[in-house]
């Protein structure tokens with residue numbers, strides 16, 4: 001026998017033994033496509049721009065709970081539909097409330113800490129501390145409303161300077177949203193041309209539109225070193241963001257005055273030494289700032305970009321929103337939060353945008369810390385679990401004509417709000433989005449104030465822009481589009 005033959009036989013034996021010895025002993029795993037020894041379902045993972053859609057095909061074949069694997073011991077579970085998602089995140093919320101710490105790329109970025117990827121008691125306390133701090137410096141306060149109204153004015157002036165000419169305004173919208181988070185966290189806004197600001201936005205975009213639980217690099221670290229991997233780009237972006245955050249924290253320490261609390265960082269500094277040291281410390285403050293900047297900018301800015309696209313492609317909806325604003329607010333003062341009860345159609349338009357665009361189509365990965373019984377199956381300990389939020393938002397059994405943009409679906413004949421429990425763009429349960437009140441307030445005030453001053457139109461002579469969703473990283477983005485913001 002030649003050496004090559006011996007090697008080949010040894011390799012085949014190794015694969016068989018490896019597959020048999022290390023094969024999961026679990027019975028009753030959720031169904032899914034057949035997996036190969038060692039590589040698991042690596043080649044079944046969609047590499048397309050519609051990963052969330054490709055996952056839906058597995059639902060059709062295998063049901064509401066599907067298992068794929070990335071080799072032995074790396075189970076990847078998809079959960080679809082309102083019933084199963086509600087069961088996992090609410091009824092069994094305590095089992096599924098954890099984030100995985102065994103995903104290579106995500107771990108390199110978040111280190112299993114902070115509000116986004118932390119776990120356990122410290123995470124619970126940190127999340128509560130973050131929510132309380134956000135409340136004291138923003139949510140529900142006049143100061144936040146005024147900040148958003150001011151930013152909406154600056155944004156409107158910027159749009160006006162485009163003279164109604166066709167422009168891709170998505171970056172401009174992002175700057176306005178990024179300034180709100182910056183105001184809450186650091187107490188100051190940036191000029192739209194500030195190089196530090198442009199770099200910050202570029203870095204946030206690089207991270208948010210790349211990372212995802214389903215990236216093969218998370219399971220096969222060697223893939224991160226291939227030239228085609230975006231790992232280097234993301235890690236460099238995170239490094240830049242870290243440097244910037246550390247600099248701002250240092251500046252705050254040097255100018256800190258406990259009698260003049262300016263922002264989120266100051267509140268943290270004030271709590272140091274007074275609150276539980278495990279929760280309030282420099283490292284957690286740093287991670288919190290990074291998490292809020294990443295999670296709070298790209299998602300809301302993307303929602304705003306979708307809203308403009310849907311309004312320009314549905315002029316009748318835009319017209320109804322504007323009539324409602326003129327009748328109830330007029331043009332002499334800014335739209336404020338207290339107008340929300342009267343501006344029901346605008347509110348429904350925002351909800352419909354969040355539903356149809358499905359900004360974050362797959363929740364941030366969850367995990368279970370022990371083998372867990374769920375919907376008749378065993379979910380193995382340490383699985384990566386993806387709750388497919390989009391499967392609820394576009395379910396034809398819940399929403400008639402789910403692919404149509406119809407704000408009316410959120411209004412009954414009496415104009416009352418409906419379908420509350422089935423509307424899940426911010427996910428559900430103990431890890432649901434803590435930024436929901438901030439995001440919805442921003443969307444309402446930015447859109448209300450922009451529609452008061454502008455009509456968004458398709459540039460003359462141009463075809464109707466595509467409303468196809470491009471799934472990149474954590475978000476569904478629209479294709480780049482040009483719009484004319486024509487002053488009213």
Ligand code: HEM
Nearest residue numbers: 116295296299300303360363364426427431432433435439
């Ligand atoms: C339209 C805007 C937004 C959408 C659609 C959105 C959606 C989501 C979704 C689907 C999750 C995953 C929940 C899960 O894993 O079950 C999430 C988590 C999170 N979001 Fe948002 N979000 C938005 C805005 C914001 C804002 C403005 C902030 C910050 C101020 C924020 C901060 C976070 C954080 C910190 C988490 C992780 C929470 C945890 O793990 O405990 N988000 N978001």
